Amino acid sequence: MAEESFLTDDFLRQLMNVGEVDILVGLPTHNNAKTVGSIVHTIQTGILRGFPRARAVIINADGGSRDGTPELVTGVSIDDARPASNLYALRTLHSISTKYANSSQPSNKVAFRTILAAAELLRAKACVVMSPESANVEPEWLSKLLGPIYHDDFDLVTPTYSRHKFEGLLITNLLYPMTRALYGVRIRETYSPEFGFSGRLGTQFLGQNIWTDATNGTGVELRFTLAAITGKFRICQSFLGEKIQIERRSADLVPALRQTVGALFSALEPDFPVWSVVAGSEPTLTNEADHGVLLEPLRINRKRLREMFSTGVAELESVFQSILSPATLAELQQIARLRDEDFRYPAELWVRTVYEFAASYQKSVISRDHIIQALAPLFRGKALTFLTENRNASAEEIENNIEGLCREFERLKPYLLQIWKSSE
Amino acid sequence: MREMIVSELNQALHELARGFAHFLPRLIVMLILALVGWAIAYFVKVVLRSVLRLIKFDKLSENAGASQLLSKAALPSATEVLSRFVFWVAWLGVILLGVSVLGILGLQEQVAKFFLFLPRLFVAMFIMFFGLLAASFFSRAALLAAVNANVPSPRVLSLAVRSIIIVFVLSVVFEELGLAEQTMLVAFGIAFGALMLGLAIAFGMGGRDLARRFLEKKIVRDKKEENEDELSPL
Numbered sequence: 308m309a310e311e312s313f314l315t316d317d318f319l320r321q322l323m324n325v326g327e328v329d330i331l332v333g334l335p336t337h338n339n340a341k342t343v344g345s346i347v348h349t350i351q352t353g354i355l356r357g358f359p360r361a362r363a364v365i366i367n368a369d370g371g372s373r374d375g376t377p378e379l380v381t382g383v384s385i386d387d388a389r390p391a392s393n394l395y396a397l398r399t400l401h402s403i404s405t406k407y408a409n410s411s412q413p414s415n416k417v418a419f420r421t422i423l424a425a426a427e428l429l430r431a432k433a434c435v436v437m438s439p440e441s442a443n444v445e446p447e448w449l450s451k452l453l454g455p456i457y458h459d460d461f462d463l464v465t466p467t468y469s470r471h472k473f474e475g476l477l478i479t480n481l482l483y484p485m486t487r488a489l490y491g492v493r494i495r496e497t498y499s500p501e502f503g504f505s506g507r508l509g510t511q512f513l514g515q516n517i518w519t520d521a522t523n524g525t526g527v528e529l530r531f532t533l534a535a536i537t538g539k540f541r542i543c544q545s546f547l548g549e550k551i552q553i554e555r556r557s558a559d560l561v562p563a564l565r566q567t568v569g570a571l572f573s574a575l576e577p578d579f580p581v582w583s584v585v586a587g588s589e590p591t592l593t594n595e596a597d598h599g600v601l602l603e604p605l606r607i608n609r610k611r612l613r614e615m616f617s618t619g620v621a622e623l624e625s626v627f628q629s630i631l632s633p634a635t636l637a638e639l640q641q642i643a644r645l646r647d648e649d650f651r652y653p654a655e656l657w658v659r660t661v662y663e664f665a666a667s668y669q670k671s672v673i674s675r676d677h678i679i680q681a682l683a684p685l686f687r688g689k690a691l692t693f694l695t696e697n698r699n700a701s702a703e704e705i706e707n708n709i710e711g712l713c714r715e716f717e718r719l720k721p722y723l724l725q726i727w728k729s730s731e
Numbered sequence: 732m733r734e735m736i737v738s739e740l741n742q743a744l745h746e747l748a749r750g751f752a753h754f755l756p757r758l759i760v761m762l763i764l765a766l767v768g769w770a771i772a773y774f775v776k777v778v779l780r781s782v783l784r785l786i787k788f789d790k791l792s793e794n795a796g797a798s799q800l801l802s803k804a805a806l807p808s809a810t811e812v813l814s815r816f817v818f819w820v821a822w823l824g825v826i827l828l829g830v831s832v833l834g835i836l837g838l839q840e841q842v843a844k845f846f847l848f849l850p851r852l853f854v855a856m857f858i859m860f861f862g863l864l865a866a867s868f869f870s871r872a873a874l875l876a877a878v879n880a881n882v883p884s885p886r887v888l889s890l891a892v893r894s895i896i897i898v899f900v901l902s903v904v905f906e907e908l909g910l911a912e913q914t915m916l917v918a919f920g921i922a923f924g925a926l927m928l929g930l931a932i933a934f935g936m937g938g939r940d941l942a943r944r945f946l947e948k949k950i951v952r953d954k955k956e957e958n959e960d961e962l963s964p965l
Contacts, residue, residue: 474963475963475964475965476964477964477965478964478965498965559964560879560964561879563964563965564964566965567965611881614881615878615879615881618878618881618885619878619879622874622877622878622885622886623874623875623878626871626874626875673871674868674871674872677871677872677875680875680876680879681875683878683879684878684879686964690964
């Protein structure tokens with residue numbers, strides 16, 4: 308209960324008024340006034356439909372919104388949801404909002420810690436975190452993310468989505484294959500804004516020292532998933548349907564790399580005893596479809612991706628000399644000089660690049676943030692290759708290609724162990 | 732007359748011998764001090780070298796860009812240079828202490844000045860090292876940010892950041908050492924002003940076409956990209 312200390316007195320008072328709950332819905336927000344009202348309405352409908360007998364609470368951890376987001380969360384009445392769904396809750400559904408400390412900078416880490424602390428204090432059995440930035444949240448998502456925990460005693464439910472074949476390239480080309488190869492568990496979305504978890508997993512994660520470590524500030528969601536894997540908790544996946552985000556963030560590659568790849572690389576050091584002995588990978592139980600692929604044509608600026616890759620390889624040579632082996636760097640320089648039509652970033656070279664980045668991150672050969680930033684132009688090269696190779700590919704062909712990349716990551720895992728141990 | 736000269740010569744030789752006899756023990760003390768000082772300085776050098784190797788000082792120096800400067804000047808590693816430097820400073824310090832034992836007027840004042848100068852020398856070296864470290868860090872940060880933002884000529888930007896920081900650090904170092912403060916102040920002003928003027932002229936005149944292309948590219952791209960779908964990495 309040491310976590311109480313960072314919660315405000317007012318928030319603690321509100322939590323005490325609620326008492327114990329069965330279900331907790333966490334909603335981290337920051338200036339989401341446009342969407343948060345409908346999201347809360349959907350959450351309420353989802354609880355009414357899926358868990359009418361459960362004691363439930365919505366906890367809004369707000370990062371200092373100036374557009375009235377917290378007021379909108381607490382202002383949405385359960386009565387608005389009842390007539391539409393023609394359902395009635397047998398228990399009170401509470402909505403509590405708190406502005407976490409140091410709210411000048413919204414932080415997923417602090418928001419998530421607030422939600423976990425509230426879940427522990429309220430002894431919640433099943434919890435779910437919902438994103439206010441998903442444009443198409445359905446009431447059924449609550450049942451899909453909470454049901455396996457509430458009814459079947461699972462500890463973590465990660466979502467799978469229907470995505471366009473070229474969306475989420477960082478996940479399909481790095482996060483999924485690498486976590487699968489290293490940790491031996493096939494989880495499609497290790498970094499997701501929506502996921503369900505049990506109270507015991509939340510309490511276990513709350514006790515980890517990640518909260519006091521300044522270097523692990525970003526990517527807390529991914530660290531949470533990895534903690535569930537390393538802690539041998541029961542994990543499953545639920546298919547939620549199409550994922551539509553309110554804001555497309557193609558330009559935000561570096562922050563995305565920090566949140567995901569940075570978090571993964573920083574977890575590798577403490578998790579070394581776990582992942583170093585894992586061989587191969589096991590599928591994760593998935594409710595409904597594993598995932599979906601949308602194939603509509605997209606207009607993408609391939610020339611720009613190519614240009615940014617070549618410029619990056621040429622201009623960052625001095626940085627890459629600190630991170631990559633001479634052989635890998637030479638091969639990168641070679642493919643950077645290829646003609647546009649011949650350009651291809653081979654899977655093996657990509658895997659070696661990523662593994663060498665991970666080992667250099669562990670050794671801190673230069674600033675760790677600089678290592679993550681330096682990966683951005685190379686990822687663009689890999690993304691371009693993926694786009695080119697899968698331009699006319701069917702859903703099945705794309706899945707085969709991703710599977711091939713995953714196997715390459717698994718095949719070259721001994722190389723990572725070799726360069727990792729050489730640095731110790 | 733002859734007897735007087737012989738007498739004076741005898742007296743002079745006598746006094747010289749007495750003075751030498753008086754001076755000889757001090758000289759021996761000084762030589763002993765120098766010998767002991769050498770042993771102490773050598774010991775300090777060995778210990779310092781081991782500590783620097785233990786804390787991977789060469790790696791830090793490499794990150795600061797100091798190692799590259801040393802290798803260009805055909806000097807040994809940063810650890811070796813620093814331990815040798817400390818050896819010479821320590822030994823020289825002990826020798827000067829020994830010299831002050833000789834009681835030569837004027838020399839004692841210089842010895843005192845040397846010891847007063849030592850802390851400033853170490854502070855200046857400290858500023859120089861961390862200045863180089865900062866220059867390396869910020870120039871790399873600028874390079875990465877420029878590459879990821881697709882800014883033209885990222886290396887020029889990075890070099891400009893490094894140069895500005897190094898010029899600033901050098902001016903602080905010289906001020907700390909008290910070397911030609913006025914000259915350094917004026918030189919810094921001129922160098923900094925020249926750099927800014929150069930950049931202004933480069934952008935205004937030399938880089939006119941580049942600026943035009945950059946703006947065109949930026950505006951045209953922005954317009955063009957409005958019609959393109961964007962990819963989300965996550």
